[in-house]
Amino acid sequence: MGLLSAKQRMGAAALILAASTIVSRLMGLVRDKVISWQFGAGGEADMYFAAFVVPDIINYMLAGGFMSITIIPLLSRRFQEDEDDAWKFFSCVFCWMGTASLALTLAGMLAAEPLARLIAPGFTPEQWLRLAFFMRIVLPAQIFFLCGACITALLFMRRQFRVPALAPIIYNGGIILGGLTLPWLAGLPLVQNALPASILKHLEGMTGYCVGVTFGAAIGTFILPLMVALQDGMRLRAVWRHPLMGKFLVTALPLMLGQTIMMLDEQFLRVFGSLVGDGAVSLLNYARRITQVPVGLMGQAAAVASYPFLVKLLTDGDREGFDRTLRTALRASLGLIIPCALAMTACAGPILGVIFQGGRFGPAETLAATPLTQIMLAATPFWIIYMVLVRAYYAHGDTITPAVTGTIMTVVCLPIYYYWAVPHGAWAIAALSGLSVSLYVLWLMALWARRQGQGAFAGLCGLALRATGCSLPGTAAAWWLSAYTLSRAADLGLHALWAALLALALGGCAFLLLFLPLCLWLAPSIMEPVLRKLRRT
Template identity: 50%
Template sequence: MSFFSRRQQMGWAALIMGMSVLLSRFMGLIRDKVISFLFGATRESDIYFAAFVIPDFINYLLAGAYFSITLIPLLAVYFEESEEEGWRFFSTVFTWIALVITPLTALAMLIAPCLARIAAPGVNAASLPRLVLFLRIVMPAQVCFLLGSCFTAVLYLRKQFFVPALTPLVYNFLIILGGILLRQRGMEGFCWGVLAGAVLGNFLLPYIALKGGEGLRLFFSLRHKGFRKFVLLALPLMLGQSIVVLDEQLVRIFGSLAGTGAISWLNYARRIMLVPVGVVAQAAGVASYPFLAELVAREEYSRFHQTLNTALQSVLTLLIPLSIWMMVIAEPTITLIFQQGHFSQADTLQTAGLLQISLLAVCCWGIQQIIGRAFYARQDTITPAVLGTLTTLVSLPLFYYFTQWMDATGVAVASALSMGIYTGVLALWWRARFGGDTFSGLAVGQLKVLVLSLVAALPALLLVRLQPMGSAYSPYLVSFCIITASGLCFGLLFALLSSYFTPVLVRPFLMKAGPLGRRLMR
């Protein structure tokens, strides 16, 4: 058995996928750095980011991001029954996905000029052919994403994690490579890199891993007893277009109405904002989900609400101070990461302001990650989908009004407000159905954390404003030193204050922080 088809135990699997996520985020940052260096925040970069609105929407519409949730459990059932039954079910799903996504992609490529006007209504007539070209290049990648995810689901079922871990790394690497090698053709090179990455990383690599491992049996099949159940499981996720998954597309669509560079500024700001969301909120949501599902299965609802409350307290105790500190260092962060080449100081100021607004919604992202999975743990995929769709419809006039009023700033404000509305509705609905035990003590505890975070941010803010190193040094060195110094200052002061005023909330984190954390607890 080859190295890439070897089965992994749970500990190794977690390590492999964790390293994959970390490296993928790092490569994504390098990718955006290369884009900002070569093209800055210009009409060309705006068109590139806008080209993903329609393809991403099609992917969301077909629940491409939820294949693991819907397909793997059913695959496990039918492969347990027999190999023949498992491959027949898999082939049926694969056949129908191919029959849906292939003509849909072909149609989208054919009517790309019409779709381009929807994706970026603010793009002028001279730039429209360029957007159509980009859209037609990246659109076929969706076929590879969806069909490749079927292969990946089988690899996960076999507990073979190396190739799924490599997939996003190959994808990002080829985007960067295409952009650099074809930079004379503008952002078109990055588009070809997207297509190459999808074909090689997302489709061929899992396919080869399956064929060369324990084997792949794929044939044309339109009927299987489990296909109806698969569709019923996936349907709420397909039809319920939540603001969580559409936020990025709405930001791009309305960003096109906010002037040249707006889509790029918003994209760079959103990329940084999602770092704490991914590292803290998403990780906590994924980690808490199996425990919540197990408690529901045992009907231990008291412990279920207690676990949910603990998860919310822990996530917010981390996200509130982290988001406030990131607001303080927004400008030096953007300077250090993006300000180089064609990305100017003016672009830095614009992006930093949008980042500060976006960070206001980080806590809402954290709450919805936990509450959403609590609904899933109770086998309710419909409620988050319906509430998310309704919130999206309510958000559309907000995006339009604020964009007309404040341009790119208005788009960021509308995005933050939309996430706040969705989180509030989701939490209120949960409270109405299951009571307030989940949120017991949450408001009081997190209000204390907020006050302590604001106090701890004051000396860090002074460091950023005063810039004691002056302008004689490189702006990147100055930014790095300010981020480091303000982080140490903020972190130590917040830990000291919270260990005294909110010891119960911070104890789990301080006890894992080594000797210094344990000394602060004493």
């Protein structure tokens, strides 16, 4: 009965987080659609995307994205032993996180102009000034992200998933709201009469989206979780020393110091994309957004929700159950992502046409972004494996191996990006991004197999080959049919959006009609999780 309850709680947590991920990813696409419609690829959009490089690195340096991994095991045990002391430990972590994030944010704001030249060496002096302005607006969001990560970890520990699930939705909503309302407010006669022209000029363009980033982070990731935690009895006080801080730092430092290729992948696209030419940063960003949607939908929610339960299996000494759970998660994720990635590769042009084309993002931008998207989609199976496998490492208390190997891969790739990828253009940057991620994940898999055995990977290669084989006929048909539909759109008198929708629908149907029978015949285990859920409904 206890095991059944744990499974039910894990399923409910995964369902809540999955729903949040779906909505937030869709809102992220809406956000990028609005940006691409208004600003296309290049100019303001390049500077906006580049403005996140330094804030994201600050987040990585303080391990904000891994706060639940580092603090939950220590905090859970301390609450079982001494609740009052547990609150002291939590307060100590919160105080230091707030202080460190505030110090780094202020330093980044003061050094915004030289940092702008460093992270976007291909921009012009005028663009550096605009980029520095954007960075100063976006940087304070990290204070809310990092302090909010402490509170969110507390909520996760107490199995309160609903409020953290709202955070990305509110964050994306804040960006869209800021981007649409600030220019409107700046255009009101009352505001124009009250403010000088020099200030009004700064409110144009994408300034509203930058304001929305900080506003959305403040509300969604900090204020709302803080209110819920306070109502639930959170006791926060000024504490600067605690015996457990040493253990916390031992766990967190590898994540703070190890700037892995997975963390910096998006930043490399922005930094080295600025050296390729106007619009490359935006095109690479739009392509990456598309490729990360299936990764987030299929891997993120399950990985985050499963981590506390993987820890419990190890704590209970159930090694066989741990391997079985990890193997099931890897097989289910990989079996779904491979056909999804191949189908999206075949229909990449129509997908970009439906989501982004319009306004200042014209057919030329869609054509330029299509091969970048297809190249990046090749690495999505490795992203899925990483999201599941890295939490298995963390469940074992091993944060050093992923950090050290990922940092080595980063150091190796830096000169290749600069001396090979940049001269060859945006496609080479996209290709190196996917190759470096794939090699890093294969390295992690090899290390895991050597240390923990190959039980978690049993049958994984065969499943991947069967999924690929079942998907190839549908991929070829979808590719030809979608391309043919787009080529005949002008003859049929179809608007670009309707042509893309028709091409996407026909290509998707062709893929499914060929893939599903082959899959049910040659690889029924891929569809089993889906069929099981359909039977329950």
